[in-house]
Each structure stands twice: as structure tokens, then as C-alpha cells.
Amino acid sequence: MVKSLIHTKEGLVLSTIEVINDIGINNLSIRKVAMQQGVSEGAIFRHYKSKNELLLAVLDYFSKYDSDVFVTVQLNKLTATESIHYCFNTYATYYENYSAITAITQIYEVLRYEPELRTKIDSLIANRMNFMKGLIDDAITNNEIAPYVNSEQLATMMWGYFREICMQWRMSGLAFSLRDRVHEATSMFLDAFCVKHQ
Amino acid sequence: MVKSLIHTKEGLVLSTIEVINDIGINNLSIRKVAMQQGVSEGAIFRHYKSKNELLLAVLDYFSKYDSDVFVTVQLNKLTATESIHYCFNTYATYYENYSAITAITQIYEVLRYEPELRTKIDSLIANRMNFMKGLIDDAITNNEIAPYVNSEQLATMMWGYFREICMQWRMSGLAFSLRDRVHEATSMFLDAFCVKHQ
Amino acid sequence: MVKSLIHTKEGLVLSTIEVINDIGINNLSIRKVAMQQGVSEGAIFRHYKSKNELLLAVLDYFSKYDSDVFVTVQLNKLTATESIHYCFNTYATYYENYSAITAITQIYEVLRYEPELRTKIDSLIANRMNFMKGLIDDAITNNEIAPYVNSEQLATMMWGYFREICMQWRMSGLAFSLRDRVHEATSMFLDAFCVKHQ
Amino acid sequence: MVKSLIHTKEGLVLSTIEVINDIGINNLSIRKVAMQQGVSEGAIFRHYKSKNELLLAVLDYFSKYDSDVFVTVQLNKLTATESIHYCFNTYATYYENYSAITAITQIYEVLRYEPELRTKIDSLIANRMNFMKGLIDDAITNNEIAPYVNSEQLATMMWGYFREICMQWRMSGLAFSLRDRVHEATSMFLDAFCVKHQ
DNA sequence: CATGAATGAGGTTTCATTCAT
DNA sequence: CATGAATGAAACCTCATTCAT
Structure with missing residues (x-):
């Protein structure tokens, strides 16, 4: 949703926050973030080396x-x-x-x-x-x-x-x-x- | 550890709390609780129908x-x-x-x-x-x-x-x-x- | 249901047929038969050495x-x-x-x-x-x-x-x-x- | 075996039929299909959301x-x-x-x-x-x-x-x-x- | 850069079976 | 005889991560 307006890398932070709010940190997964952002799972690893690095960005x-x-x-x-x-x-x-x-x-x-x-x-x-x-x-x-x-x-x-x-x-x-x-x-x-x- | 002193069912609640405290709710798993309690994973399901039922007992x-x-x-x-x-x-x-x-x-x-x-x-x-x-x-x-x-x-x-x-x-x-x-x-x-x- | 009228051993055959009819042979399990019959799972093994022996009786x-x-x-x-x-x-x-x-x-x-x-x-x-x-x-x-x-x-x-x-x-x-x-x-x-x- | 000749997704249907024929629908499992196809179990779930969805494809x-x-x-x-x-x-x-x-x-x-x-x-x-x-x-x-x-x-x-x-x-x-x-x-x-x- | 397929480890749960009581 | 607790294997499925394209 926020995709084209801002860079993917920053969009992923917002998408992650959205997912955490929607389904809880316990159910957070790279797949869910990818879906929220409308990108592939692999793409996330282009921007963040690991899941925890994405959380660090959050x-x-x-x-x-x-x-x-x-x-x-x-x-x-x-x-x-x-x-x-x-x-x-x-x-x-x-x-x-x-x-x-x-x-x-x-x-x-x-x-x-x-x-x-x-x-x-x-x-x-x-x-x-x-x-x-x-x-x-x-x-x-x-x-x-x-x-x-x-x-x-x-x-x-x-x-x-x-x-x-x-x-x-x-x-x-x-x-x-x-x-x-x-x-x-x-x-x-x-x-x-x-x-x-x- | 607390195994033979108290009933398994109650011990599992204490073991679960111990595991949550040790490694965090995010890393909690039935497997880890079973190890903490010294029983098999399957044994837990005789006492609690599901992981969430165990958490409910907690x-x-x-x-x-x-x-x-x-x-x-x-x-x-x-x-x-x-x-x-x-x-x-x-x-x-x-x-x-x-x-x-x-x-x-x-x-x-x-x-x-x-x-x-x-x-x-x-x-x-x-x-x-x-x-x-x-x-x-x-x-x-x-x-x-x-x-x-x-x-x-x-x-x-x-x-x-x-x-x-x-x-x-x-x-x-x-x-x-x-x-x-x-x-x-x-x-x-x-x-x-x-x-x-x- | 058929429990007390006939012997447990024969009742188990009828219960098994009932379970197969209710939930399908694929979902048949000793536990389900035990529940249908109102006995413990272990009890079934008193009468039949194995699941397949029970099916043989059926x-x-x-x-x-x-x-x-x-x-x-x-x-x-x-x-x-x-x-x-x-x-x-x-x-x-x-x-x-x-x-x-x-x-x-x-x-x-x-x-x-x-x-x-x-x-x-x-x-x-x-x-x-x-x-x-x-x-x-x-x-x-x-x-x-x-x-x-x-x-x-x-x-x-x-x-x-x-x-x-x-x-x-x-x-x-x-x-x-x-x-x-x-x-x-x-x-x-x-x-x-x-x-x-x- | 049929792996590289046709798409994995279609190959899985054929592998599933093969497994059903070999060991019976009752013994069918994702693991067996994965073995027959020569892929990991997780790979199957990229193509079919669940076992039943695979059977639906069959x-x-x-x-x-x-x-x-x-x-x-x-x-x-x-x-x-x-x-x-x-x-x-x-x-x-x-x-x-x-x-x-x-x-x-x-x-x-x-x-x-x-x-x-x-x-x-x-x-x-x-x-x-x-x-x-x-x-x-x-x-x-x-x-x-x-x-x-x-x-x-x-x-x-x-x-x-x-x-x-x-x-x-x-x-x-x-x-x-x-x-x-x-x-x-x-x-x-x-x-x-x-x-x-x- | 992005995708989509693949992996291997690990998750929860079910199962047939055993055995002490 | 019957129970209920336990086990170990195996079930389905999800996950973070990698990599060829």
C-alpha cells in the first residue's frame, strides 16, 4: 500500500509494524511482511540480512x-x-x-x-x-x-x-x-x- | 526436576513458566517444555489438549x-x-x-x-x-x-x-x-x- | 452404547464399524474407537493385539x-x-x-x-x-x-x-x-x- | 525421476498417484510423495497449500x-x-x-x-x-x-x-x-x- | 533488484503401542 | 481386566534463509 510512495526498504519497516499490530509479534514472519508489502520473501533479504535486522530497523x-x-x-x-x-x-x-x-x-x-x-x-x-x-x-x-x-x-x-x-x-x-x-x-x-x- | 515431587500436570505449568523466563515466550515450544520437564512431547498432550491450553493453565x-x-x-x-x-x-x-x-x-x-x-x-x-x-x-x-x-x-x-x-x-x-x-x-x-x- | 449388552470384545467390532462409517477409515484411530466404546485406549489392546487385528475382527x-x-x-x-x-x-x-x-x-x-x-x-x-x-x-x-x-x-x-x-x-x-x-x-x-x- | 522433464507442480500429481498406487491412500504422506519426487517436504507446500489441495489436484x-x-x-x-x-x-x-x-x-x-x-x-x-x-x-x-x-x-x-x-x-x-x-x-x-x- | 523454487530445521499434534498400577 | 501415563515415530505444516535466474 505504502509501496510506491516511499522506498521499499523503509516501507518494509512500516509493513512490519503493521503486521505486528495486526497479528502479534508471535505470529510475525517474513512471509507475512512480504505479503503486507506486496513483494516476494526473497526480496526482503536484499534489504535486510535477517529477520532480526529488519526488527532492528523497526x-x-x-x-x-x-x-x-x-x-x-x-x-x-x-x-x-x-x-x-x-x-x-x-x-x-x-x-x-x-x-x-x-x-x-x-x-x-x-x-x-x-x-x-x-x-x-x-x-x-x-x-x-x-x-x-x-x-x-x-x-x-x-x-x-x-x-x-x-x-x-x-x-x-x-x-x-x-x-x-x-x-x-x-x-x-x-x-x-x-x-x-x-x-x-x-x-x-x-x-x-x-x-x-x- | 520437579517431576516426581508433584503431579506432571502441575509440574508442566511450572516448567512452562521456567522456559518462558529462560528463553522468552517467542521461543517457547512444547519441545522445550518437554525437555525442561524431562518427558516426551507427546506426554504433554495427555494433560493439555494443545499448547494454548497449557498456556491457559499458566x-x-x-x-x-x-x-x-x-x-x-x-x-x-x-x-x-x-x-x-x-x-x-x-x-x-x-x-x-x-x-x-x-x-x-x-x-x-x-x-x-x-x-x-x-x-x-x-x-x-x-x-x-x-x-x-x-x-x-x-x-x-x-x-x-x-x-x-x-x-x-x-x-x-x-x-x-x-x-x-x-x-x-x-x-x-x-x-x-x-x-x-x-x-x-x-x-x-x-x-x-x-x-x-x- | 452397546457396551453392557454384549461383550466388550464384540462391542469393539461394532464400535469400529461405527467409527469407520462416521469419520472414514482414514481417520480411524484406536483413540476414536475407545471413545466410541467408552473404554480406555489401553483396554482395546487387551482384546486385540494390534489395530490390524481389530480390523481383522471387523x-x-x-x-x-x-x-x-x-x-x-x-x-x-x-x-x-x-x-x-x-x-x-x-x-x-x-x-x-x-x-x-x-x-x-x-x-x-x-x-x-x-x-x-x-x-x-x-x-x-x-x-x-x-x-x-x-x-x-x-x-x-x-x-x-x-x-x-x-x-x-x-x-x-x-x-x-x-x-x-x-x-x-x-x-x-x-x-x-x-x-x-x-x-x-x-x-x-x-x-x-x-x-x-x- | 520425472523431475526435470516436467514442472514440479505437475510432477507432484503424478508422484502422488504413484505413491497411492504403491502403498495405498492410507499410507500416503507428504513425506512419501517428497521422496518419490526427490524433493524436500517443504518444497511441496510451495506448490500446494496443504495435503488436501494436492489431492484436489490429483x-x-x-x-x-x-x-x-x-x-x-x-x-x-x-x-x-x-x-x-x-x-x-x-x-x-x-x-x-x-x-x-x-x-x-x-x-x-x-x-x-x-x-x-x-x-x-x-x-x-x-x-x-x-x-x-x-x-x-x-x-x-x-x-x-x-x-x-x-x-x-x-x-x-x-x-x-x-x-x-x-x-x-x-x-x-x-x-x-x-x-x-x-x-x-x-x-x-x-x-x-x-x-x-x- | 526482484522472483520463485528449494531446503533443513523445527513447530504442534496424533498415533499405535507398552506398562505400572 | 481396565486405566492412564508415557513413549517414539511420524504426521502436516511453517519458518528463515539461500540461490539460480
Whole structure:
């Protein structure tokens, strides 16, 4: 479907995400990707040496968005809490428009069992954690969040919530607004741990 | 290994969990379970009609613990926030002593793609959510948690955190105390959303 | 179903015929017979050393009826053509009341590929042929059938018709009267090859 | 053996017929066909999605010959009884030169138990019946066969004979001339049911 | 570059049969 | 006698990957 508009190599990444979303990572196979893309199975191996290299490209595509968000946040001159809001809002908006991509958020552990993918997954998770922890630390420094807050735990809570709500959204058949729900939750988090002013 | 001590049928559930933890749900096969258990492949099919029926037994085993915890919490005459503490503490202690079981918490989405398992997974998740939401609602009623808190969102946060910290624990090679970490996080949650007394 | 009324050993023969009729000789298995009979799989091997020995018992049961018919025909003091009529009428009546048994008439070739069964099948077919050929020869001797008729070919025609009409009866879902059809065909045969009297 | 001369896909049909003839439909397996053809088992599934689809191709190949015969008969401007002679003579000649194909004539009932094959078998049998019934009806119209003859019954007799003599031919180890025997029988049939001229 | 045929390993499942109880 | 657990072989089928064209 996306075939002629973009290069085959990139199209295969999108097709793979589509297949994972449609039938699950467990039922993913080169044949299914080839069918989704409308090419032969052999053709895929012209572009990617192995199935796991294709999955690596999927993870690259996935983490590339992370990098973009993180850079953008840095460039915008926002307060730390505003940055946190901005960050989750950006993800939620993106995911809402490209729901298949949320499938990737749910299969970290599965992919981690493939040796070729483990490093990539680990750094992806670490980057997300560190970025959020950094923002929270900034917020503490700037007196936006209470000083006694454990920034690592709070970052874990936030990403944990985000992945959990993505799962609920998928389970519901995309039946609610991911964006609104995430926005409300982010506000809850920031209000709860902010410095209370009299 | 566990062969002669307990019935084969139950041993297969434990062996399956062990294999999932060792090599991942994606690489799980009847053959591998048979090897882990020290029986032939055919023998498994005397006890479970299919691979998915075996996985269903794994999920039953997994959710049985949930039921036990929920009942125990109900029996103990604790305040709502104490119950929440008790609940997560119980899980963390159990999981710390049986770390392989945490593998199951990470593969909901994968299993949901198997039609025979989807209902089970969905009810398992719904039960956890409803139980926690109930406790939070109780806490609100009892003035332990602030009345403006959205109990569903808070429950999502807590279970999201719990699954996320389980993942981190696994990724770290069980390098920290799950129990301590979860205890701290639960306190953070309850403090943050509790009614502030002057 | 037939369990307690008759001995298990004989019940197994009937159950086997039932299963062959229900799901086909290709899908016949010891397990299916055991289920039909309501016993364990192992129990069958108490009575029959192997699957093929059970099938041999089925063929014995099947050919026993042939013997009975042949003897009865001999005892009745009928003309040769009357005997032929009587013979096919007896079969048609029996098969109409026990339709499952017709399944056996359709699987000679399949069973012949099992070395342990081949001799039995061959003699069963030879006996039917010889018996009918003998009656036809008698009819020729008695001037009931024209002298130039090749009795072996005519016997082949008659048994061929009989098996073919059994197949059609089965395919139709037993939708017509096997007895009437066979009676008409037998008359057609005997009229066509009889000595024409002026 | 037939490998490089003709396409694999068509070769597989011939190999399958060979295997059925050699070891029986009951012992037919993809593995045996692969061995007969000299390819791997997986290779077969590139050409046929399943075992039953391969068997369907066998039946197509088998019924294709029927169609050819029926069309040829129609084209030749023969009398009805000549057509009947021609038809059976053609089959007998073909089968005599390709004896393995007669195996297919003996396994209708077995194949009918496979849902994917039933329709094909049923139409194959119906076509043969209707064609022969049509010829007989023509013969009656043309005063070649007596008007009181039930054409459906006669067609059943003829096909029944043909299948029965094929079975005997196979059982005898191809020890007699199928062509001569069938020719004689056809003459017997047509003489017996023809209009007697003074 | 792309295709389509092929492979060999491995997947789930069924089967006939054995044997301790 | 009967059961139920177990086995080892074989069934059908899918998979990642290779390679000639």
C-alpha cells in the first residue's frame, strides 16, 4: 500500500509494524511482511540480512521518534514541568494518529530475548528513563517539584503509566482519547508531586 | 526436576513458566517444555489438549494468586491505604522469591493475540484494575485519599508502575530489592494523593 | 452404547464399524474407537493385539454374514434365479437396517494395503464371486439363463452394481430404498440374460 | 525421476498417484510423495497449500480425462451404442497403459471423508453417471436400447462393473487384458438390453 | 533488484503401542 | 481386566534463509 510512495526498504519497516499490530509479534514472519508489502520473501533479504535486522530497523524507526522529541523539548525554552507535559502530549498525539506503533511499546521483553536486539532495546528504555529523570531533576532544581521526590521512581511511574494506558487503549479498541487521558494523568502526576505553595 | 515431587500436570505449568523466563515466550515450544520437564512431547498432550491450553493453565495459575491476594486483603480488617500497601507488598515479596513468574507480567499483549487466551488475559487485567480501583474508592470514601482523585487513573498508574519496575528488575538481573523499591513507590503514591492534614 | 449388552470384545467390532462409517477409515484411530466404546485406549489392546487385528475382527464379522447368507441359500430349495433374488434381497434388507456396515463394502482396496488384512479381503471377495458365479452356472444348467452368458462377467456386473448402488445410497444420505432399487436391478439383470421363451 | 522433464507442480500429481498406487491412500504422506519426487517436504507446500489441495489436484487431473473423453465422444458422429463402446474402450486402453491411475477409482469413499474433496468427488461421480445415462437415453430414443430400460440403473450397472473389474484387475496383478474384458462386458450389456430384431 | 523454487530445521499434534498400577 | 501415563515415530505444516535466474 505504502509501496510506491516511499522506498521499499523503509516501507518494509512500516509493513512490519503493521503486521505486528495486526497479528502479534508471535505470529510475525517474513512471509507475512512480504505479503503486507506486496513483494516476494526473497526480496526482503536484499534489504535486510535477517529477520532480526529488519526488527532492528523497526526499533531504529521507533527510537528515532524518541530522539526527535527529546531534541525538540531541549530546543523549546520551556519550564521543566511544561517540558514534561509537552513530551507526553507529543507522544500521545503521535500514537493517536499512528496507533499501530503502540504495538511496539508492548513487546520490549519479547524482543529483548533476541540477542541482536537486546542492546537496542536496553538503550531505548534507558534513554527514555534518563530523559524523563533529567526533566524531573530539573523541575526539582527549579523548585517546581518537591525536593524529597525520588526522580527515578517518578520517571518509572510516568513511563509505566504511559505504557499501561497504551495497553488499555489497545485493549479497548482505541475507544477513548489517548491524548486526553494522558494529559489528565500528566497533570495528576505533576500536581501531586509539585511544591505546594500556600 | 520437579517431576516426581508433584503431579506432571502441575509440574508442566511450572516448567512452562521456567522456559518462558529462560528463553522468552517467542521461543517457547512444547519441545522445550518437554525437555525442561524431562518427558516426551507427546506426554504433554495427555494433560493439555494443545499448547494454548497449557498456556491457559499458566494464566490460571498466575491469576489464582491474584484471587488469593484479593481475598486475603478483604479478610484482613485494614484501612484502605493499608490494604493497598499490603497488596503490593505481598506481590513484591512473592515475585522476589519466584522471579520467573514476573515474566508473565510482561507478555500480556503477546498472549492476547491467541484467541483462546484473550478472554482470560482481559479478565485478569480487569480484575486487577477493578480491585485496585475499589480500594482507592474506599480510601476516598474514608477520607484517606483526596476526593478529587480519579481512581481509575490512579489504579492505572500503580499497576503501570508495578509492571514497569518488574521489567526494570528483570533487565537489571534482579539486582535490586523489588520489595523495597515497590514499598517506597507505594508510599510515594499514597503520600502524594492523600488528604493533606494540617 | 452397546457396551453392557454384549461383550466388550464384540462391542469393539461394532464400535469400529461405527467409527469407520462416521469419520472414514482414514481417520480411524484406536483413540476414536475407545471413545466410541467408552473404554480406555489401553483396554482395546487387551482384546486385540494390534489395530490390524481389530480390523481383522471387523472383516470376520463382515464375512460371517456372507457365510450365513450362502448357507441359507443352499438350504432353501429354490431355483437358481430365485436364489440370486433371495441373496441380494437379503443383503439389501440387512444393509438397509444396518447402514453403517455398507462402509466396509467401500474400503476393500484400502484394507488390502495392510499385509495382515490382504488375505482376508481377497478370500472375502473371491467367496462372493464364486458363490454368485456358481448360482449363475446353475441357472445356465437349468436353462434359466442363456447358455452363451459368461458367468464370471455377469457375477462381476452384479457385485459391481451392488457396491456401486451402496455407494450411491451412502452419498445420497440413505435417501432412497436400497431394497427396492436392488430388487429392480436384479430383475433387470435376470430378465436381460434369461432364456427368452416364445 | 520425472523431475526435470516436467514442472514440479505437475510432477507432484503424478508422484502422488504413484505413491497411492504403491502403498495405498492410507499410507500416503507428504513425506512419501517428497521422496518419490526427490524433493524436500517443504518444497511441496510451495506448490500446494496443504495435503488436501494436492489431492484436489490429483482429482482434477483424474477428472480432466473424463471431460476429454466426454467431449471426444460428442464430437465423433457415432450412434449411441457405438459411443458407449468407444467410451469404455478409451478408458480401458488408457488405464491399461497407466495402471496406477486405477487406484483412484477405488478410493472415492475415502476421499469423500475429507471436506475439501467431497464436492469434487461428488461432481466427478455425477458427471460420469449423467454422461452415461445421457448416452443410454439417446440409445433408447434411437431405438437401439429397449424402451422399458431404466437408464439410471443401467448406467449404475455399467460404472459399477467398470470399477469392479478395475479392482479385480489390480488384485490379479494386472494379469489379464483389461481392454478385452471390458470390451466383452460392454457387448454383453448392450446385447442384453438392445431391442431384439426378428 | 526482484522472483520463485528449494531446503533443513523445527513447530504442534496424533498415533499405535507398552506398562505400572 | 481396565486405566492412564508415557513413549517414539511420524504426521502436516511453517519458518528463515539461500540461490539460480
